[in-house]
Amino acid sequence: MNQTAPDIASAVSAIIRDDRGRLMAALIRSLGNFDLAEDALQDAAERALTHWARSGLPERPDAWLLQVARRSAIDRLRKTKRHKAAEPEVARLMEEDEADRAEETPEIPDERLRLIFTCCHPALEEKTRVALTLRTVGGLTTKEIAHAFLDKEAAMGQRLSRAKTKIAAAGIPFKVPERRDWDDRLNAVLSVIYLIFNEGWTAGPGEEPLRIGLCQEAIWLGRLLTSLAPNEPEIEGLLALMLLGHARHEARFDASGAMVPLDHQNRADWDQALIDDGLAVLDRAVARRLPGPFQIQAAISALHIQSERAETTDWPQILLLYNRLFALSPSPIVALNRAVALAETGALTCALRELKALESMLAEYQPYHATLADLARRDDDTETARHAYLSAIRLSQNPGEIAWLEERLATL
Amino acid sequence: MKYIALIYAEDGSSPAPGEPEFDEYMQGYYGATKTFQETGVMLGGEALQDTSTATSIRIRNGKTETMDGPFAETKEKLGGYYLLDCKDLDQAIEMASLIPDAKYGTVELRPIMEIPDQP
Secondary structure, three states, rough: OOOOOHHHHHHHHHHHHHHHHHHHHHHHHHHHOOOHHHHHHHHHHHHHHHHHHHHOOOOOOHHHHHHHHHHHHHHEEEEEHHHHHHHHHHHHHHHHHHHHHOOOOOOOOOHHHHHHHHHOOOOEEEEHHHHHOOOOOOOOHHHHHHHHOOHHHHHHHHHHHHHHHHHHOOOOOOOOOHHHHHHHHOOOOOOOHHHHHHHHHHOOOOOHHHHHHHHHHHHHHHHHHHHHHOOHHHHHHHHHHHHHHHHHHHHOOOOOOOOOOHHHHHHHOOOOOHHHHHHHHHHHHOOOOOHHHHHHHHHHHHHHOOOOOHHHHHHHHHHHHHHHHHOOOOOOOHHHHHHHHHHHHHHHHHHHHHHHHHHHHHHHHHHHHHHHHHHHHHHHHHHHHHHHHHHHHOOOOHOOOOOOHHHHHHOO | EEEEEEEEEEEEOOOOOOOOOOOHHHHHHHHHHHHHHHOOHHHHHHHEOOOOHEEEEEOOOOOOEEEEEEOOOOOOOEEEEEEEEEOOHHHHHOOOOOOOOHHOOEEEEOOOOOOOOOO
C-alpha cells in the first residue's frame, strides 16, 4: 500500500469518528474506567498514525485499535498503579488480549447501550449528561462540544473530567438499568437526546454550524438507540419527532435570516425524504399501542406536516392530542400549546383565558409572550398584544426570531 | 462499594410522636433497616440527637476551641445515617429510597473513600 501521511491521518480520524462510541464502550466494559479507556484509545489512535503509514490500513482497523488500546491500558496500569494492586487486572486484560488474538475476526460486542445509560445517569447533572453523551457516544471533541454549547473549552473539559471522576468514585454502574428502573432511566436518556436536538433547533442561520449539527447528532443518537433497544415506542416517538422537526429546517428562516413560523412556511421547502422517514418511524411506534409523550408530540407534528396548506390543518385532532399529552405530562408548556390549538379551533376567548392563567408560571418563557401577542392581536386587543410582543422580543435569544417579532409588532 | 446515607431534614418536617403519621414513619425505619439487613448491605446506622445537643470543636494554634451548636447553622439538619455496602450507586439509590425521611427531607449518598492499609 502506498498512502500518504495526510491520507492516513484522515483515515484514522474517520475511523475514530465512526467507531469511537463502540470502541469506548468495549474498552470501558473491559477496563471499568472511563479515563483509562479514553487515554488508551488516544494512544492507539496515535500509534495508528505511524504504524498504518508504514504498513497500510489493517484489515480490521477497529479490532486493531481495540487491541492496541487494551495493551496500552495494560502498560498504563503497570506504570501508574502499585504493581501488586494492578496484577489481577493486568492478568485479566492479558487473557482477553490472548483470546482475541486467537480469533480470526474478533467480534467487538456492541456495549453502547450500557454506555448511553451510564452517560445519562441521573446522578450526573443534566448538562454533564449531554456533554458526556456527545463526547463518549457521539465522538465529538471537547472543543466541538464547547463551541456547540457556546461554552469555554476549558470549562467543558473540566465538566467532562469531573463527570468521569464521579462515575468512578461514586460507583455509577456501567450497565443497562433493571426492568424496574427502565422507564425512568430511558426517559432520562430520551431527554438528553431531545435537549441536544433542541439546542441545535434554536440555532439560527449564520450561527456556529456546529450548533445546527447538533440536530443531526441527536437524530444519529436516536437511530442508534432504536437499533440498540428495538421495540421501544417512545424511542421511535422521539426519533420521529426529531425527523419531522428537522424536515422543516430549511423552511424555518427566510433569506434575510428572519424566522418563519410554521403556518407561513413554504411547504415545498420541507424535506420529503425526512418526512417519509419520520412518518414511517411514527407508524411503527403507534402500532405498538403504548402511547407516550414523545409519540403524541410526533403525532401532532405529523398532523401539521401532512396538511397540504396551513389553513387545512386538523386542529380539532391536534387539540385532542394535546389533551392526551397534558394528561400524561401536565406541564405549563403543554398547556400553552394546548391553548394555541384551542384558539385555532375557534375558542379564542377560552384560549386567552387559559393562557392568562399560565402567566405567573411562564413569565420568563419567550413563547408564552409570543403566543399571547398573537392571540391578543386576533382578539383585537392591541394594547395587550403590543406589551406581549415587547416582552417576547426582550426574552428572545435568536436574531431571526426577534426580526419576525419586530415585523409583527410594526404591523399592529 | 461502601456508601454513607446522610439523612437531612428540617425541624418539624417529619411526623412527631403523637401525630397520626408517626407510627407509619417509625415502621418505615424498622422496615428499611430490616431490608438492609436481609439484602446484606447493612454495615451500621444510627439516629442522632437534636442539633441543640451538638458541640463543635476545632484546634487553632494548638488550642482546642469548644463551641455550642452544630458546625453549620442550616435549615436542614443531619439527623442520622446508614452505612451501606452496595454493588453500585444504583443499588445504593434503591436502598436509600426506602429511608422514610427521603419523603420529608433529603438523603445524601456519599461513597466512602477506600484508604489502603499501612504497610
